[in-house]
Amino acid sequence: MRRLSVRARITIGSVLVGAVVLSLVALVLHAEVRQATLETDRSLAVGDAAPFVADLRDNPGEAPDRPADGVLVGIRSSTGEWIVDTLPDDLRRSLSDGVPRSTTTLRLGDGHRSATLVGTPVASADGRFVVWAAQDGRAGHETVERVDRSLVVGTLLALVASGLAAWLLSTVALRPVARMRRTAEALSGGDATGHLPVGPSEDELADLARTLNAFIDRQRENAVRERRMVSDASHELRTPLAALTARLELAHRSSGDAAALERELAAAESDAARLTALADTMLELSRLDETQATPSTTAAELVTELMGSVDRARALGGTSGVDFTVDVPDGAERYGITPAAFGRVVDNLVANAIAAGAPDVEVGITLVRQEDRALQLVVRDDGPGVPEDFLPRAFDRFTRADDARRAVLGGSGLGLALVRGLAERAGGEATLANAPGGGAVAVVRLPAR
Incomplete structure (x- = not known):
């Protein structure tokens, strides 16, 4: 199975990173918009309840005015009696009995209704009351849904754009690599004089090309040095080998003359010792290149x-x-x-x-x-x-x-x-x-x- 190319890995990585970042941003925006709609509904509910709270405190002996059309307000005494009530039945049934000790905010919602209720306790000469004001949350809910749809579409478009940008940028960035690969293939085919192309931009790829060119030069120098050493060694070995062969031939011819035979054998030993010394020195030189x-x-x-x-x-x-x-x-x-x-x-x-x-x-x-x-x-x-x-x-x-x-x-x-x-x-x-x-x-x- 072929592995993914560098360009594909960069693109996939960019899309994954972008998906994570954009998802986190979308979640934060969703939470911020939802919280903003809740605060708006609460502020409207507090505004609807404010006149009735002031009326109970300032005019304890008078009955509160009736709310205007569309204003959802309910006033309940500590005995459970509703003095004013324009709240829907489902919202009224969801409220607890009694008067809360402090202002209370409730967020009620199901598949059919979404509302924010604010209960403000009021103490007057006639007793203790709680003013409940409700604000319909369907508008805010629809706003959040529209924002969520926009975030989803925007995130998908941003991911597509990020993937395309990563693909194009990686393609452009890897062009010098492709040129270096083609040049390296040409060099491996026998062109021993060229170098890898160095781009005009002073970046990591240009540094890599220079490093590889220096490596290629060293390898060429080593190859030339090795060829010269082999040639020189062959030349150096030819003379003592020829002399040794001649010594042995003379020794063979002098087999009947002990003195001449000993003289030729001694000379042959000297030539053999020279060959041995040469081989030992060459071995030592070759070992200098090893890592020890x-x-x-x-x-x-x-x-x-x-x-x-x-x-x-x-x-x-x-x-x-x-x-x-x-x-x-x-x-x-x-x-x-x-x-x-x-x-x-x-x-x-x-x-x-x-x-x-x-x-x-x-x-x-x-x-x-x-x-x-x-x-x-x-x-x-x-x-x-x-x-x-x-x-x-x-x-x-x-x-x-x-x-x-x-x-x-x-x-x-x-x-x-x-x-x-x-x-x-x-x-x-x-x-x-x-x-x-x-x-x-x-x-x-x-x-x-």
């Missing part, structure tokens, strides 16, 4: 991991020395990076400094805590530095400053990309620049949580 719980690491744990990275760099050799300086006071600060990830950052920066530098390059590592409690890692070398045209894309994946690297070390161009990804995941940033006196300087800043 933010780690919480103390500065002391990061300092310990830094010491391990320095030991690994010194064990690898290829430099004249790796010096380090640590200025991180004890504190309760915690940082959004795991010790292993921080070790990868240091290892990659040191390896990059070694690969980009001259033989026997000196590498200096500094880890300090700044005034805002953020940790700043600085890795510098005294090599030739990095080409200026390479700096803007140094942290892109599969990019290398080939002229500044030693071929024996090679590189996949993913080290700095991993450094930036890990730093940004921790809420920080990574930069690379050339020092004024020569050499490259890499800076990673990690804010405290």
